Amino acid sequence: MANAARPVVLWFRGDLRLRDQGAVAAAVATGQPVVPLYVLDDETPGRWRLGGASRWWLDGSLRSLAADLAGAGSQLVLRRGETVAALSGLVHETGATAVFAGVAVEPWARALSERLETAMRQSGVAVHWHRTVSLFDADAIRTQSNGPYSVYSPFARACFARQPPRPPSDAPARILAGPDCSSDDLNSWKLTPTSPDWAGGLRESWMPGEGGARVQLRRFVADALGQYDGTRNVPSVEGTSRLSPHLHFGEISAGEVWHAARGAAADTGKPLETFLKEVLWREFSMHLLWHHPRLPEEPLRREFGSMPFRQDRAALAAWRRGRTGIPMVDAGMRQLWQTGWMHNRVRLVVASFLVKHLLISWQEGESWFWDTLVDADLASNSANWQWIAGCGADAAPYFRVFNPALQGAKFDPSGDYVRRFVPELTRLGKQYIHTPWDAPETVLAEAGVRVGETYPRPIVGLEAGRNRALAAYRSLDRVGAG
Numbered sequence: 001m002a003n004a005a006r007p008v009v010l011w012f013r014g015d016l017r018l019r020d021q022g023a024v025a026a027a028v029a030t031g032q033p034v035v036p037l038y039v040l041d042d043e044t045p046g047r048w049r050l051g052g053a054s055r056w057w058l059d060g061s062l063r064s065l066a067a068d069l070a071g072a073g074s075q076l077v078l079r080r081g082e083t084v085a086a087l088s089g090l091v092h093e094t095g096a097t098a099v100f101a102g103v104a105v106e107p108w109a110r111a112l113s114e115r116l117e118t119a120m121r122q123s124g125v126a127v128h129w130h131r132t133v134s135l136f137d138a139d140a141i142r143t144q145s146n147g148p149y150s151v152y153s154p155f156a157r158a159c160f161a162r163q164p165p166r167p168p169s170d171a172p173a174r175i176l177a178g179p180d181c182s183s184d185d186l187n188s189w190k191l192t193p194t195s196p197d198w199a200g201g202l203r204e205s206w207m208p209g210e211g212g213a214r215v216q217l218r219r220f221v222a223d224a225l226g227q228y229d230g231t232r233n234v235p236s237v238e239g240t241s242r243l244s245p246h247l248h249f250g251e252i253s254a255g256e257v258w259h260a261a262r263g264a265a266a267d268t269g270k271p272l273e274t275f276l277k278e279v280l281w282r283e284f285s286m287h288l289l290w291h292h293p294r295l296p297e298e299p300l301r302r303e304f305g306s307m308p309f310r311q312d313r314a315a316l317a318a319w320r321r322g323r324t325g326i327p328m329v330d331a332g333m334r335q336l337w338q339t340g341w342m343h344n345r346v347r348l349v350v351a352s353f354l355v356k357h358l359l360i361s362w363q364e365g366e367s368w369f370w371d372t373l374v375d376a377d378l379a380s381n382s383a384n385w386q387w388i389a390g391c392g393a394d395a396a397p398y399f400r401v402f403n404p405a406l407q408g409a410k411f412d413p414s415g416d417y418v419r420r421f422v423p424e425l426t427r428l429g430k431q432y433i434h435t436p437w438d439a440p441e442t443v444l445a446e447a448g449v450r451v452g453e454t455y456p457r458p459i460v461g462l463e464a465g466r467n468r469a470l471a472a473y474r475s476l477d478r479v480g481a482g
């Protein structure tokens with residue numbers, strides 16, 4: 001068979017889109033037929049196999065990608081199993097000459113990429129890698145001494161000093177169809193829950209897929225970007241982009257987000273530096289994971305390895321279900337459970353409460369987030385949990401313990417956010433919405449709240465929890481002395 005008639009395989013992983021997707025563009029540019037592939041591999045990631053909320057999202061995202069590919073005259077092939085075996089099988093079946101794919105930063109995914117290259121080399125098949133998920137190559141940003149960064153601010157400055165990402169490229173109008181290949185039926189993967197169907201809140205909140213990502217980006221740029229500085233910390237309003245799951249699944253490129261924000265700011269003179277800096281936290285997290293592959297499992301700062309965390313199944317369960325008796329924490333944990341997402345300010349509050357007030361390990365929180373977030377991302381999740389626990393790069397100092405009641409009063413002064421997710425407290429006024437345990441009996445009675453019955457009593461005293469955490473941190477060699 002002449003090369004021109006032989007296909008190439010286009011392997012989608014964390015980059016489920018056609019627009020501004022380097023691997024897609026390069027595969028199409030060969031002029032050869034293209035066989036697009038997605039592999040559901042639950043073996044290779046080990047404990048980091050997709051969580052429940054991510055599986056729900058993936059289902060919608062793959063449906064959207066398949067429809068977009070069909071619109072361009074192509075057909076998405078779905079296979080399940082170990083990735084190298086699945087890819088080798090498809091290459092063998094189709095006589096493909098090359099594989100095109102995006103670079104991934106997760107340690108298991110990097111090891112997989114290496115195994116794939118070895119296997120393909122043995123078959124004489126070229127593998128072409130493209131940057132599809134990040135603004136910069138993970139190891140391209142280097143300190144003056146050519147090392148990785150461990151502090152965010154100079155990392156961000158180095159990013160701003162580089163050439164901005166190139167303008168986004170269009171999706172190909174046509175993709176030359178490859179040979180017919182067998183494909184799994186997506187329904188047979190059972191990615192969405194049936195009984196019980198816990199995904200109703202997710203369906204109401206999100207539209208997975210490239211189309212949904214672009215709608216969300218347009219909405220954010222038109223309605224919220226201009227006020228981002230002022231509203232991004234207010235969880236009761238939609239002041240942030242809510243693009244994180246779309247970015248995580250690669251349904252929109254970080255470059256497109258960057259340019260859309262820059263373009264809108266140039267048109268309107270609206271400030272956008274704060275927003276771009278948030279986007280760079282994502283890059284920084286990937287940079288950290290690239291250089292510290294054990295980031296999801298081990299504290300970056302070794303001295304935190306012997307932190308005397310408690311095993312307290314009851315407290316952990318109360319935290320997971322939003323039954324701690326601390327309204328701001330409970331609202332956040334219920335928002336997560338219902339919608340698969342939580343506002344960043346509230347993530348900081350609930351994470352600090354778990355690790356510090358409850359003295360439960362950050363890895364427990366990281367695992368729960370992994371299973372319940374639609375934007376669960378190995379780099380951002382582990383970097384942020386380490387940051388809040390004080391053991392990561394450039395981390396919050398261990399002695400900064402957020403007081404969840406004060407955080408509530410500051411960022412949810414009206415109590416609207418709490419009332420939305422903690423209906424037991426709906427009728428409680430703003431004075432006591434974040435501290436129902438302090439409210440006089442008459443106020444509670446009028447609001448129909450009985451602390452300890454209709455709404456839990458706090459599972460830990462805020463002052464006592466704080467003191468216990470500080471004592472635990474100080475017990476660590478070098479930390480307490482520092």
Ligand SMILES: Cc1cc2nc3c(=O)[nH]c(=O)nc-3n(C[C@H](O)[C@H](O)[C@H](O)COP(=O)(O)OP(=O)(O)OC[C@H]3O[C@@H](n4cnc5c(N)ncnc54)[C@H](O)[C@@H]3O)c2cc1C
Nearest residue numbers: 240241242243244278279281282344347376377380381384
């Ligand atoms: C304990 C904890 C765990 C987290 N786990 C995740 C996770 O698994 N996946 C995830 O995408 N984000 C995670 N974050 C970061 C942050 O909370 C979310 O990215 C953000 O809330 C997403 O909302 P948004 O898209 O409206 O953000 P916006 O404010 O609109 O920001 C734009 C984009 O910048 C990126 N970003 C913003 N803040 C951060 C940050 N602190 N770290 C990394 N990237 C950031 C996201 O891609 C986001 O979509 C975590 C934060 C904490 C404190």
